[in-house]
Amino acid sequence: MPPMRKWTINGDFLTLSPNGVARYGREVTLAIDDLLAAGGPLADGLEVTLATPVGGHDLPLRHIRTVHVPEFRRPRLPQVWVQLQLPRHVQGGLLSFCNLAPVAVSRQIVCMHDAHTWLMPESYDRMFRLAHRVIMPVLGRRARAVATVSHHARRQLAALGVAREDRIAVAWNGCDHALRWRASRSPRDYRNRRPFVLCIGRNQPYKNMELIWAMAPALAARGVEVLVAGEAGGAGALRHGPNVVALGRISDDELAAAMEAALCFVFPTRIEGFGLPAAEAMARGCPVIASTADALMEVCGDAAIHVDPDDVNGWTAAVIRLLENPFERLAMVAAGRARARLFTWRGVAETWLGLMAAADGVPVQAPGGRGAASAAPIVAGA
CATH class of the missing domain: 3.40.50.2000 (Glycogen Phosphorylase B;)
Structure with missing residues (x-):
């Protein structure tokens, strides 16, 4: 029997309001859990654990085991839990869905949603800008793979030197949660x-x-x-x-x-x-x-x-x-x-399982392009 492929999800997003990047982390985790429960080639031999700070919102998971990791101190300080505590609880590889992730873990796949702190820095406070501008390029070099949510974001991140374009996969967003x-x-x-x-x-x-x-x-x-x-x-x-x-x-x-x-x-x-x-x-x-x-x-x-x-x-x-x-x-x-x-969380989760399989050296067919319809847009005021 082949050994289990182990991955841990960075559950820092469960301490945040379930919008934006936290919505992405929540919905991808739920969709991966559904795929693991259903079985299939990409799920074979895969064991996934969700590591979350104590006090984070719980998810109704059937297959993914949740581990609560206490924090060093209160009030909560940004990035302390992620950078210093989470790495000690990572089993196998790490999935980080929300831009920032522990730089100490190289066997991970991290989703970088955009390059906003470079493009419109006035929209963010100084510490937020600094954290993203320092940590994201390090992750872009060290992580096993990088994902982002559109071809546009992929080009932007590559142009800014955050990660090479050939190392960035497009893993979209879903929107069927709105249903x-x-x-x-x-x-x-x-x-x-x-x-x-x-x-x-x-x-x-x-x-x-x-x-x-x-x-x-x-x-x-x-x-x-x-x-x-x-x-x-x-x-x-x-x-x-x-x-x-x-x-x-x-x-x-x-x-x-x-x-x-x-x-x-x-x-x-x-x-x-x-x-x-x-x-x-x-x-x-x-x-x-x-x-x-x-x-x-x-x-x-x-x-x-x-x-x-x-x-x-x-x-x-x-x-x-x-x-x-x-x-x-x-x-x-x-x-x-x-x-x-075109944009379903199941499709996004399938892309992530494909990235995990590739990192594990498991042969897998490249995921299809979700949301890649290319009909010409309507432009008003042109």
């Missing part, structure tokens, strides 16, 4: 509001919230509200226009209800590694107007309307176009749902 959200559980009903556009706002310059505020008055003249979920806007949202409504942080179920009722989802971000909110909106049947950021052009393809992130008139015109053309909007709903089906 588990239940709009019926939302505390607010969005269906009887006047027409509104929805966005997820964050107070980081690269998210380009200035575009949202700039187009709000023109939308107000057409009777269209702007609903902002997330941290941006806050209690002072009305200063951006009487039609701007700050929802604050809302649950996934409420986000599903808002997406299903919205005229469209607007995503004017200047840079993205993948652009998960746009994919989630498409999965929920919400038409997407997205920026011309390369990753969004790649992920959304011709299922979204793409507008330059500085073209306020182009964004306003795109929203009004959907307001005045309900049949075009319905066509975009169908196209978005079809596009979203």
Whole structure:
């Protein structure tokens, strides 16, 4: 009987809010667990352990064993657990899903989601920038393999010298988790509001919230509200226009209800590694107007309307176009749902199992390109 192939998952993401890179870590872990439970060639002889700090959120795992590793001290200090404690509990290889990982472990596969701290450093505080700029290039040289979430991010990381392009695999994001959200559980009903556009706002310059505020008055003249979920806007949202409504942080179920009722989802971000909110909106049947950021052009393809992130008139015109053309909007709903089906967490997990098998020297067929549809995008305002 061949020896077991052992891998450990870096569960640091379980101490974080389940969004962004933490969402990626959570969903890939659950999907790997499902594949291990189902069996198959890539799962043969594979033993996976999840190492997580004490106090992290537990996952409903059937096949992956969880090990809780206490931390040195409270309050929790960034990277102490990852760099100093986790390496002592790694069995076999290590999977790190969220950018930073222990530099002491060379037999690992690490996912680097983007190069934002290089491209728009003003969006991050000094210590966050420093940690990423120091640790990621070291991992790019030492790790057995590097993954990222789009071909665009792969090119960016290579161009900046973080890792060689031939060592970076594309392991996408999935968005089918959004199908588990239940709009019926939302505390607010969005269906009887006047027409509104929805966005997820964050107070980081690269998210380009200035575009949202700039187009709000023109939308107000057409009777269209702007609903902002997330941290941006806050209690002072009305200063951006009487039609701007700050929802604050809302649950996934409420986000599903808002997406299903919205005229469209607007995503004017200047840079993205993948652009998960746009994919989630498409999965929920919400038409997407997205920026011309390369990753969004790649992920959304011709299922979204793409507008330059500085073209306020182009964004306003795109929203009004959907307001005045309900049949075009319905066509975009169908196209978005079809596009979203390209991005599944099972497919992402299969890619990771393939990378693990390759690291173990197990012959495996190269995984197919998920989300690689190349239809020409729609570009508005061009």
